[in-house]
Amino acid sequence: MLIHLQKWRLTKEFPYEKNSYQILKLNLDDLLEAKKWLIHSYQVCESFKSKEKFSVSDYDALESFLSRFARVCDLLFRKVFRSIDVYELEPQGSLLDVLNRSEKKGLVDSSSQAREWTELRNQIVHDYAHHDLKTLFVDALDFTPHVLKTIESTEQYCKNLFEKEPK
Numbered sequence: 001m002l003i004h005l006q007k008w009r010l011t012k013e014f015p016y017e018k019n020s021y022q023i024l025k026l027n028l029d030d031l032l033e034a035k036k037w038l039i040h041s042y043q044v045c046e047s048f049k050s051k052e053k054f055s056v057s058d059y060d061a062l063e064s065f066l067s068r069f070a071r072v073c074d075l076l077f078r079k080v081f082r083s084i085d086v087y088e089l090e091p092q093g094s095l096l097d098v099l100n101r102s103e104k105k106g107l108v109d110s111s112s113q114a115r116e117w118t119e120l121r122n123q124i125v126h127d128y129a130h131h132d133l134k135t136l137f138v139d140a141l142d143f144t145p146h147v148l149k150t151i152e153s154t155e156q157y158c159k160n161l162f163e164k165e166p167k
Helices: 002-011 020-050 056-087 095-104 111-126 133-164
Strands: none
Touching: 020 056, 020 133, 056 095, 056 111, 056 133, 095 111, 111 133
């Protein structure tokens, strides 16, 4: 077993062997891929806002949209923003600390707005019954353009960081 593990280590790269630049780049790439799917779902569901009743296929689209919204928020706040902090040698802290630093960097308009997105994400992920799906959906629709703007700001911020990275 030990020989097999040593051989594996010679041919594979362990994730913890990546430096903070590589981790940030990977997390940003994941975010940008998830953003594409969020935009797709947003465009599909945007017309549902005025509907009173949803069909089964509408519910499928809504569930996909809400799931993608939650995934993008996770990637943005818990992966990319934290990766930026690690790359910039910021002290690790709570999610609120991360959001406050992100506001100071100009990545989000306000940390309180980002907290609202996080709270909505938590409702989406943890309210399995979705008793008030319409409210969750409308809130996610309203927040999505702001989340997308934040992703664009974050992408530009990271590009500026990457330009400083020695090749």
